[in-house]
Amino acid sequence: MNMNSTVSNSSVSIRDLSLNFGSVSVLKDLNLDINDGEFLVLLGSSGCGKSTLLNCIAGLLDASEGQIFIKGKNVTWEEPKDRGIGMVFQSYALYPQMTVEKNLSFGLRVAKVPQAEIDKRVARAAEILQIQPLLKRKPAELSGGQRQRVAIGRALVRDVDVFLFDEPLSNLDAKLRSELRVEIKRLHQSLQNTMIYVTHDQIEALTLADRIAIMKSGIIQQLDDPTTIYNRPRNLFVAGFIGSPSMNFLRGELVKSGDGIAFMANGVTFSLAGYDANEPLQPGRKVVLGVRPEHIKVNENAGGEEHDATVDIEEPMGADNLLWLKHAGHTMSVRVNGARRFNVGAKVKLSFDMALASLFDAESELRL
Amino acid sequence: MNMNSTVSNSSVSIRDLSLNFGSVSVLKDLNLDINDGEFLVLLGSSGCGKSTLLNCIAGLLDASEGQIFIKGKNVTWEEPKDRGIGMVFQSYALYPQMTVEKNLSFGLRVAKVPQAEIDKRVARAAEILQIQPLLKRKPAELSGGQRQRVAIGRALVRDVDVFLFDEPLSNLDAKLRSELRVEIKRLHQSLQNTMIYVTHDQIEALTLADRIAIMKSGIIQQLDDPTTIYNRPRNLFVAGFIGSPSMNFLRGELVKSGDGIAFMANGVTFSLAGYDANEPLQPGRKVVLGVRPEHIKVNENAGGEEHDATVDIEEPMGADNLLWLKHAGHTMSVRVNGARRFNVGAKVKLSFDMALASLFDAESELRL
Amino acid sequence: MTGQAQAGRPSKLLRNLNAKIASIPMILTALVIFVGGTLWTVFYSFTNSKLLPRLSFVGFDQYERLWAAPRWVTAIENLALYGILSLIFSLVIGFLLAALMDQKIRFENTFRTIFLYPFALSFIVTGLVWQWVLNPDFGIQSVVRSLGWTSFTFNPLYTPEIVIYGILIAALWQGTGLVMCLMLAGLRGIDEDIWKAARVDGIPMWKTYLLIVIPMMRPVFITTIVIIASGIVKVYDLVVAQTSGGPGIASEVPAKYVYDYMFQAQNLGQGFAASTMMLVTVAIIIVPWAYLEFGGGRKRG
Amino acid sequence: MANIGTLNTTAAGIDAVSGRLGDGPTGPKPRPALSPRNIMLYGTLTIAALYYLLPLYVMVVTSLKGMPEIRLGNIFSPPMEITFQPWVKAWAEACTGLNCDGLSRGFWNSVRITVPSVIISIAIASVNGYALANWRFKGSELFFSILIIGAFIPYQVMIYPIVIILREIGIYGTLTGLVIVHSIFGMPILTLLFRNYFVSLPEELFKAARVDGAGFWQIFLKIMLPMSLPIFVVAMILQVTGIWNDFLFGVVFTRPDTYPMTVQLNNIVNSVQGVKEYNVNMAATILTGLVPLIVYFVSGRLFVRGIAAGAVKG
Amino acid sequence: TDLEVTHWWTSGGESAAVAELAKAFDATGNHWVDGAIAGSGGTARPIMISRITGGDPMGATQFNHGRQAEELVQAGLMRDLTDVATAEKWKDIIRPSSLLDSCTIDGKIYCAPVNIHSWQWLWLSNAAFKKAGVEVPKNWDEFVAAAPALEKAGIIPLAVGGQPWQAAGAFDVLMVAIAGKDTFNKVFKDKDAEAAAGPEIAKVFKAADDARRMSKGSNVQDWNQATNLVITGKAGGQIMGDWAQGEFALAGQKAGTDYTCLPGLGVNEIISTGGDAFYFPLLKDEEKSKAQAVLAKTLLDPKTQVAFNLKKGSLPVRGDVDLAAANDCMKKGLDILAKGNVIQGTDQLLSADSQKQKEDLFSEFFANPSMTPEDAQKRFAEIISSAD
Ligand SMILES: Nc1ncnc2c1ncn2[C@@H]1O[C@H](COP(=O)(O)OP(=O)(O)OP(=O)(O)O)[C@@H](O)[C@H]1O
Ligand SMILES: Nc1ncnc2c1ncn2[C@@H]1O[C@H](COP(=O)(O)OP(=O)(O)OP(=O)(O)O)[C@@H](O)[C@H]1O
Ligand SMILES: [Mg+2]
Ligand SMILES: [Mg+2]
Numbered sequence A, B: 001m002n003m004n005s006t007v008s009n010s011s012v013s014i015r016d017l018s019l020n021f022g023s024v025s026v027l028k029d030l031n032l033d034i035n036d037g038e039f040l041v042l043l044g045s046s047g048c049g050k051s052t053l054l055n056c057i058a059g060l061l062d063a064s065e066g067q068i069f070i071k072g073k074n075v076t077w078e079e080p081k082d083r084g085i086g087m088v089f090q091s092y093a094l095y096p097q098m099t100v101e102k103n104l105s106f107g108l109r110v111a112k113v114p115q116a117e118i119d120k121r122v123a124r125a126a127e128i129l130q131i132q133p134l135l136k137r138k139p140a141e142l143s144g145g146q147r148q149r150v151a152i153g154r155a156l157v158r159d160v161d162v163f164l165f166d167e168p169l170s171n172l173d174a175k176l177r178s179e180l181r182v183e184i185k186r187l188h189q190s191l192q193n194t195m196i197y198v199t200h201d202q203i204e205a206l207t208l209a210d211r212i213a214i215m216k217s218g219i220i221q222q223l224d225d226p227t228t229i230y231n232r233p234r235n236l237f238v239a240g241f242i243g244s245p246s247m248n249f250l251r252g253e254l255v256k257s258g259d260g261i262a263f264m265a266n267g268v269t270f271s272l273a274g275y276d277a278n279e280p281l282q283p284g285r286k287v288v289l290g291v292r293p294e295h296i297k298v299n300e301n302a303g304g305e306e307h308d309a310t311v312d313i314e315e316p317m318g319a320d321n322l323l324w325l326k327h328a329g330h331t332m333s334v335r336v337n338g339a340r341r342f343n344v345g346a347k348v349k350l351s352f353d354m355a356l357a358s359l360f361d362a363e364s365e366l367r368l
Numbered sequence C: 001m002t003g004q005a006q007a008g009r010p011s012k013l014l015r016n017l018n019a020k021i022a023s024i025p026m027i028l029t030a031l032v033i034f035v036g037g038t039l040w041t042v043f044y045s046f047t048n049s050k051l052l053p054r055l056s057f058v059g060f061d062q063y064e065r066l067w068a069a070p071r072w073v074t075a076i077e078n079l080a081l082y083g084i085l086s087l088i089f090s091l092v093i094g095f096l097l098a099a100l101m102d103q104k105i106r107f108e109n110t111f112r113t114i115f116l117y118p119f120a121l122s123f124i125v126t127g128l129v130w131q132w133v134l135n136p137d138f139g140i141q142s143v144v145r146s147l148g149w150t151s152f153t154f155n156p157l158y159t160p161e162i163v164i165y166g167i168l169i170a171a172l173w174q175g176t177g178l179v180m181c182l183m184l185a186g187l188r189g190i191d192e193d194i195w196k197a198a199r200v201d202g203i204p205m206w207k208t209y210l211l212i213v214i215p216m217m218r219p220v221f222i223t224t225i226v227i228i229a230s231g232i233v234k235v236y237d238l239v240v241a242q243t244s245g246g247p248g249i250a251s252e253v254p255a256k257y258v259y260d261y262m263f264q265a266q267n268l269g270q271g272f273a274a275s276t277m278m279l280v281t282v283a284i285i286i287v288p289w290a291y292l293e294f295g296g297g298r299k300r301g
Numbered sequence D: 001m002a003n004i005g006t007l008n009t010t011a012a013g014i015d016a017v018s019g020r021l022g023d024g025p026t027g028p029k030p031r032p033a034l035s036p037r038n039i040m041l042y043g044t045l046t047i048a049a050l051y052y053l054l055p056l057y058v059m060v061v062t063s064l065k066g067m068p069e070i071r072l073g074n075i076f077s078p079p080m081e082i083t084f085q086p087w088v089k090a091w092a093e094a095c096t097g098l099n100c101d102g103l104s105r106g107f108w109n110s111v112r113i114t115v116p117s118v119i120i121s122i123a124i125a126s127v128n129g130y131a132l133a134n135w136r137f138k139g140s141e142l143f144f145s146i147l148i149i150g151a152f153i154p155y156q157v158m159i160y161p162i163v164i165i166l167r168e169i170g171i172y173g174t175l176t177g178l179v180i181v182h183s184i185f186g187m188p189i190l191t192l193l194f195r196n197y198f199v200s201l202p203e204e205l206f207k208a209a210r211v212d213g214a215g216f217w218q219i220f221l222k223i224m225l226p227m228s229l230p231i232f233v234v235a236m237i238l239q240v241t242g243i244w245n246d247f248l249f250g251v252v253f254t255r256p257d258t259y260p261m262t263v264q265l266n267n268i269v270n271s272v273q274g275v276k277e278y279n280v281n282m283a284a285t286i287l288t289g290l291v292p293l294i295v296y297f298v299s300g301r302l303f304v305r306g307i308a309a310g311a312v313k314g
Numbered sequence E: 001t002d003l004e005v006t007h008w009w010t011s012g013g014e015s016a017a018v019a020e021l022a023k024a025f026d027a028t029g030n031h032w033v034d035g036a037i038a039g040s041g042g043t044a045r046p047i048m049i050s051r052i053t054g055g056d057p058m059g060a061t062q063f064n065h066g067r068q069a070e071e072l073v074q075a076g077l078m079r080d081l082t083d084v085a086t087a088e089k090w091k092d093i094i095r096p097s098s099l100l101d102s103c104t105i106d107g108k109i110y111c112a113p114v115n116i117h118s119w120q121w122l123w124l125s126n127a128a129f130k131k132a133g134v135e136v137p138k139n140w141d142e143f144v145a146a147a148p149a150l151e152k153a154g155i156i157p158l159a160v161g162g163q164p165w166q167a168a169g170a171f172d173v174l175m176v177a178i179a180g181k182d183t184f185n186k187v188f189k190d191k192d193a194e195a196a197a198g199p200e201i202a203k204v205f206k207a208a209d210d211a212r213r214m215s216k217g218s219n220v221q222d223w224n225q226a227t228n229l230v231i232t233g234k235a236g237g238q239i240m241g242d243w244a245q246g247e248f249a250l251a252g253q254k255a256g257t258d259y260t261c262l263p264g265l266g267v268n269e270i271i272s273t274g275g276d277a278f279y280f281p282l283l284k285d286e287e288k289s290k291a292q293a294v295l296a297k298t299l300l301d302p303k304t305q306v307a308f309n310l311k312k313g314s315l316p317v318r319g320d321v322d323l324a325a326a327n328d329c330m331k332k333g334l335d336i337l338a339k340g341n342v343i344q345g346t347d348q349l350l351s352a353d354s355q356k357q358k359e360d361l362f363s364e365f366f367a368n369p370s371m372t373p374e375d376a377q378k379r380f381a382e383i384i385s386s387a388d
Helices: A003-008 A050-058 A100-110 A115-129 A144-157 A174-191 A202-208 A226-231 A236-241 B003-008 B050-058 B100-110 B115-129 B144-157 B174-191 B202-208 B226-231 B236-241 C017-022 C024-044 C061-068 C070-101 C108-120 C123-133 C140-146 C163-188 C192-200 C205-216 C218-234 C237-242 C254-264 C268-294 D011-020 D036-063 D067-071 D085-093 D104-134 D140-150 D155-169 D175-200 D203-211 D216-227 D229-245 D248-253 D261-270 D278-310 E012-027 E040-053 E070-074 E082-088 E098-103 E126-132 E140-152 E164-189 E193-197 E199-214 E223-231 E244-250 E286-299 E302-312 E328-339 E352-367 E373-385
Strands: A010-021 A024-035 A039-044 A065-070 A085-088 A162-166 A194-199 A211-216 A219-224 A248-257 A260-265 A268-271 A286-291 A296-298 A307-316 A320-327 A330-337 A347-352 A358-361 B010-021 B024-035 B039-044 B065-070 B085-088 B162-166 B194-199 B211-216 B219-224 B248-257 B260-265 B268-271 B286-291 B296-298 B307-316 B320-327 B330-337 B347-352 B358-361 E002-007 E031-036 E060-064 E111-113 E121-125 E156-158 E235-239 E259-263 E276-279
Touching (some): A024 A050, A024 A219, A039 A050, A039 A202, A050 A065, A050 A085, A050 A162, A100 A115, A100 A144, A144 A174, A174 A202, A174 B307, A194 A202, A202 A226, A202 B307, A211 A226, A219 A236, A226 B307, A236 A248, A236 A286, A248 A268, A260 A286, A296 A330, A307 B226, A320 A347, B010 B050, B024 B050, B024 B194, B039 B050, B039 B202, B050 B065, B050 B162, B050 B194, B050 C192, B085 B144, B115 B144, B115 B174, B144 B174, B194 B202, B202 B226, B211 B226, B219 B226, B219 B236, B236 B248, B236 B286, B248 B268, B248 B330, B260 B286, B296 B330, C017 C024, C017 D216, C024 C268, C024 D140, C024 D175, C061 C070, C061 C268, C070 C108, C070 C218, C108 C163, C108 D036, C108 D278, C123 C163, C123 C237, C123 D036, C123 D229, C123 D261, C163 C218, C163 C237, C163 D036, C192 C205, C205 C218, C218 C254, C254 C268, C254 D155, C254 E040, D036 D085, D067 D278, D085 D278, D104 D140, D104 D175, D104 D229, D104 D261, D104 D278, D140 D175, D155 D175, D155 E040, D175 D229, D203 D216, D229 D261, D229 D278, D248 E040, E002 E012, E002 E040, E002 E286, E012 E031, E012 E244, E012 E286, E012 E302, E040 E060, E060 E286, E082 E286, E098 E111, E098 E276, E121 E126, E121 E244, E126 E140, E126 E235, E140 E199, E156 E199, E164 E193, E164 E199, E164 E235, E164 E352, E193 E199, E193 E373, E199 E373, E223 E235, E223 E244, E276 E286, E352 E373
Parallel strands (some): A039 A194, A039 A211, A162 A194, B039 B194, B039 B211, B162 B194, E002 E031, E002 E060, E156 E235
Antiparallel strands (some): A010 A065, A211 A219, A248 A260, A248 A286, A260 A268, A286 A358, A296 A347, A307 A320, A307 A347, A320 A330, B010 B024, B010 B065, B248 B260, B248 B286, B286 B358, B296 B347, B307 B347, E111 E276
């Protein structure tokens, strides 16, 4: 394959990257192309190798095999500082003994940038991030959100091509997290830099990403834009990983029903009318049906078939109300409007929106 | 006041409790009655004194003043083990060198409970929590969720009247957190014990609680059931604290409009038709109008007045889509269905559901 | 994979060059002094070098003579006894003091300073002071006798059977403060919730210490044992200052045997053989530990 | 930590509260200052403290007595007549052979030996620890393991090879040689301390600095050093006391005109002129221990903190 | 020129004696830099040797002449003094000649002997015996017989310090006194293990057993502290070399009236001719080498010899000096020397290694009452059989 042509039109390209810690293989033959100006989120559960991949891109870890290109240049063996990257860490990693200003300018001073230029850049970053009043403080005198802003500023002043974020918001509380999320989004909209963002919070991934790469044990499971990931997960893992509460899975098989195909689980059949399959569905195949909690209607006749269920637990969450229902031997979660309340034990009718459901092969776990 | 009558019908009663660390007063004259079998959540931001209160109830901290009753008995001076309480900690606090079984039974063995009884209780707790296969493992060999289950089991085997939870789920990831949340809810439904649960996660509070006590700097701001807290916050703090994203606040004043009263901010008036005020509204009063993001409709004519706005940022979150809109000099968040997508910069029409809005006095910050 | 793309790979040796340069003193020390010196010593222990090292090999003669020497056997016995007792007592006393100090007491700083100050003093000073305090004609014995209990006998330094305990008293005085500090640091590192959980479970304090906290402090104990043990093997100054190995050879220790035979007896071969034996003993204790602690693929942090 | 009782709760506070709420206990649980628990606690601590203080007391008291009084017996009795003569003698007059200037000469020698030795050994060990924690290379752990095992090797084993090495380099008997020897033998424990400490610092700080373009030395000097005060204090204390108190190397690797204080002390104590002058010996002993003692008294608190940061994390 | 001289003469009498040497050397326009190392030869020798082998030699250093410096000489680290010796005719003046023989290796002279020390003395406190109400003994047997009386009076009969060489030395003395010169030579010179295991030596061990019993309670380390016990009348006597005399002198005591000395324990009037000598490491510095020669000459200067030995309590190495000032005991020694009743010291006969093993044995024997004389003799014979 011709490497150079593939590489040229993307900001960061990773080719056949493998990384082992001793005998443990953490990244396996990974390929990834990130477009210029793209916001790519690496999403995966703890220990799947997200940080490892990010550290490889940053040059903080040496790849065991493979190559990394940034802006078309092979940087596999470059020092971190020569890669044109800036990095923001979960623990902020501010230099505790330096003021905010010193923190911001440290990289520039190391690179012997003239003082005037340093001042200009620090001032600009401080303005963008609205941390001008904090410049003389030490990190210990800042709140978590302010610290994270300074950490971002440190990457900002260095005028880098690629921003790398390693779970930058995990240490903040929920409220601050959602505020800073918006700020990062806004920052990306105004800077239009390439950003690679590691998180295990799917809300962050869904809201921020142009594309999401979902990882599991060092392998990218799906790389797509958030809507596709959410609505058309490529396999069972992605389907279950994204969405809170999880997609409801029903194990069963395909059966003939009239002139079409239906799904049957625990003796109950579900019409598959409206499902957009990738391949012709064969009766007898063992499959898993996945339906998101918000794609089930309760006591609202949507025109399709209806199923009986019993309310097991109700979890009011303010805007929404999450119901855990017992239905044909499964427990199923359903999201309804927060204003609608049910009693535990109440009998309800469900109808499924099959157009938004997913079907997976029970063996290969791939989407049908 | 007659203490005994007040105390007798509640499971835990706290009377005029104050607690100081040196000169710092952490709890201030706190009164709280928790009913038998109730699930009470203490909610508040970090450092507001939630853990301190819980430790007082547990007997791990001595009150500086005031009394604590459990099941009608004054336990202010009792040792923790004699209070009939069990406690579950954020860090699990499992004894690392003991197997799960030993962890569960240690308290009983020390109390010289007969072996047969110990075995019975451990078996029952293990069954309830579904940790039978783990009994022979050490805590280090368990996942976070399993550890937390064992920690709950430790309280369970002791057959206590009151369960105290101190942020039991904070160390778990989002997925596990929502799973265990359901489990705790189920546990409560089956045991019907009194449970006091500290958290700073409002979702946990809203979904689990029979009643929520919202704390700020050692003072309970509002004690009510989740729906009331969510829909009718007693003051500005509670309104802003509960709900994610936060309630939208507009500062303005009450004005006469036709024969009724309207709200005006930045020159834009909002009809207050449908608002259920606690007291007659006087024009000219400085107030804050609070509207939750899901109580604003976008491009859907709800019959009321409409306001023009521009989409600033869109945050798709799967099931929902969060819009940040610019409207009359405010930024406003609005939650719409995840399937509805908007372009940044798009002009939209908003309509407000005033029946679910809140009005606060700008000075006292209390609900009108 | 195109060859051109792979070309940038720099030589392995040059990567991390600064770190390697900075580690040169360490590498030299490790290789030249510790490994080289040790091998040199082991090598010459098979010669009959006298005042100066020379290459005339005598096989295991030096070792045979060593193990036939009553003084060496006594020294080894002393070391074993002293080592075991001082390990046990320092850990027990150090831990007890730390546990007491950890009870939110008043004057914590004062007590800690008192327990720790002997550690600032050299073994020479320690030995001299305790020689003085234990001196039968001036010290404790004479004071108690002068109070009327004339048959009181406490003369460890001049009684061969118990002289090692006299040294132990001084060693504990000098060293337990540091052990206490280490233990205290360890105790302070225990999750507070563990204490709370134990209280809620109704576990008495001593049981909490014994069954929960001490097992949790394993790393601290290991560090402490390493520090104490490395001191025990080397014990020399204290004995020299306090008893000079006396009375007779009752308080001899291996390190002193090595020194005496290397320098006083001008029999390097014998001294080298003795130090090799010490090394073997140390290796038997240390190598498994070092492997567990530092080898075995342990993760960072 | 277990909150078992706060001592400062007083009975008075309890009375005031119970007056208001008539029924049953209220406020903090009364814990008398003289509870059996406190008696046990403070009793044990006090007895232990006495054991630790006794020798110091004996040293001071003896050093202030005249010889006749000492010969009378009781080493614990306070001096009837305080004399500073032993101190004067120990400091400036005691003889070894023909040199009768007491410890004073040794003191300055000790200073001249200790200061550079402490600085250089800490400098080397801290860089080692830093390299081991943050810049591992192939074999670095092996060297470190050797170093740690080296901590157990009796010094006597090493003396002879070191004498030969120093002789071959030609710095035997010089201050440089002694400084090197101290640096070598201080290296294992100090490196362990520093390594553990640097490992305990957040790795992300180091990564951030690398991304910022700082190199090996810049990160060490500008990022790591300013954060390492506690461990430097520990290292400093350990080395000051260790080197100041060293006898063996001082005696083997110096010459009489550069003898450190401990050697001088040993000479004075062992140069018995007639009877042993215990009072002079004790005064000399205290004088010799004074520098490390002061270091401890001044920075003991930091020592414990540093120990917690560096030593305990295996 | 400054010349550093190391030695282990730090007790009161010793340092007074050293001062005489320094004075004499300074008078030649050079400067004696004193490098005293306290704590006896056992502490000092290793330091001296490591400095010489380490390439940082001093200008001159004391050793017991004999075999202590043998290897240093063989390694070429020591300066050849033959030229000085020839010029000063040491061969003629030094007496007994065995002293110079000990300095001679391969026909070259490497050291300057400064004194003769003899071990074979029993020092007795007249006051102690008076207090106990017994006559001052005239020989070892009487001394042993008087022991119970001394003990009854609360006096330690025999003071023995804790340092190992003291016990070993005392045994050697007993051997000469009880077994005689021939046996002594058989054992130490010929290393005859059979003799060492024989009945003669068994008698010596019996005597040593007595000495051990009599020494109970002397809780001191240093030899001069033990001497001090005799001086102050706390102990009845001490077996110690003639250097002890320096301590008596310093305490202002007079031989005959305050204390009594019995050479050869009053049994066999034979003395050994060990002693101290100065060795001169090979130096690169021309100036210093010259100064070394001056020092060597000065050490054997008659005036220096007298002044030094009077203070030190030892005998001069040259027979041609006037010792009018010598006291009672010293004169006794000179007499014996004149009669030729001399033997070589064990330092000259045995290697340091064998000496050390011997010290270990006797130090244990004296401290451990449960060790029978028979066991000790067996071990003694083993040491002799492997001695060199
Ligand atoms: N230095 C190391 N040595 C050995 N294994 C390591 C090392 N660093 C990471 N690992 C392993 O590599 C795997 C991936 O780690 P990584 O830190 O990339 O996970 P992550 O996806 O970032 O997880 P998290 O969300 O917890 O940060 C983990 O299983 C981890 O145990
Ligand atoms: N032992 C103590 N000494 C002094 N102040 C303390 C102590 N423990 C807690 N505090 C202070 O009391 C206040 C309340 O602490 P508390 O632990 O109850 O907060 P919290 O609500 O549980 O917070 P979080 O959510 O972080 O756990 C804090 O300001 C804290 O600094
Ligand atoms: Mg990570
Ligand atoms: Mg808390």
